[in-house]
Amino acid sequence: MAASLVAPACYYASAPATGEVPGGTDAQIASTEFPCEVAQVLATCWNCHTNPPKGGAPIPLTTRAELAAASSLGGTYAERALIRMRDTAKPMPPTGFPRPDAAGIDAFAAWVQSGMPMGSCEGVPGGGGVAPTVCSSGQKFPAVFDDGSPDMNPGLPCRACHLREEEDEARFFMGTVYPTLHEEDRCYSDVPTGTRVEIIDRNGVVALTLPVRPRGNFMSNSFNANVTLPFTARVVSPTGDVMQMTTPQMSGDCNGCHTEQGANGAPGRILLPSN
Known part of the structure; x- marks a missing residue:
């Protein structure tokens, strides 16, 4: 069965009332309900929950009462959250997104098993800062070479560059799909044949389908959007797995937000769906 993952687009979901979602070197988490070690783990859930x-x-996880509520699948939502954190096949947060480390998950488990005692946290680092980058394919486009090919400069803001230097090639929708969140600029991706990006217009209709090239780049055929803005998008794998963007956007220069570290609230690169 095809899986569906939800990915933040250029803007994270708003932070919960109990604290701030980590997003930079100065990010802090504060809580009047959770001990610091628990708040740090839950902060990885708060982009969506x-x-x-x-x-x-489907549910919020911002208060102790919400975590202590009974799940329709059995146990409390805190217990279900712990199961998903430890699920290697279908983990939460999804593969490619910031996740708590093993020590954090163990601390969360101990808190759940002890009855989820109330606590407080006056402010601890939220885990922001510069994430290590990788080039999963081991191959990069030459930094000083411009061959005019559709595979050039993967990961860079294509439309902005073309508007400066070659306006007739500035397609409205341009970007790169990667297997992990923090791939290096100009790193070639490795995308299965048949992967596509679907552009969804303001009315929820798939208005454009853009094939993704094996090295990761995709682009539309026109300088203009030719869809009713704002739009959302999703990456669909050949097997039907989906990575969905949910925040409406006006700019189709996707790599302008989906940079190595992420800009304007984006978590990093546009991700290839995992199975």
Whole structure:
């Protein structure tokens, strides 16, 4: 069965009332309900599990009462959250997004098993800062070479560059799909044949389908959007797995936000859906 993952677009969901979602070197988490080690783990959930929930999340997880509520699948939502954190096949947060480390998950488990005692946290680092980058393919486009090919300069803001230097090639929708969140600029991707990006117009209709090239780049055929803005988008794998963007956008220069580290609230690169 095809999987569906929800990915933040150029803007994260709003932070919960209990604290701030980590997003930079100065990000802090503060809580009047959770111990610091628990708040740090839950902060990785709060891009979507806010109140109200964002990005297709079914429930909020911002208060102790919400975590202690009974799940229809059995146990409490805190216990279900712990199961998903430890699920290697279908983890939460989804593969490619910031996740708590093993020590954090163990601390969350101990808190759940001890009855979820109330706590407080006056402010601890939220885990922001510069994430290490990789080039998963091991191959990069030459930094000083411009061959005019559709595979050139993967990961860079294509439309902005073309508007400066070659306006007739500035397609409205341009970007790069990668297997991990923090791929290096100019790193070639490795995308299965048949992967596509679907552009969804303001009315929820798939208005454009853009094939993704094996090295990751995709682009539309026109300088103009030719869709009713604002739009959202989704990456669809050949097997039907989906990575969905939920925040409406006006700019189609996708790599302008989906940079190595992420800009304007984006978590990093446009991700290839995982199975």
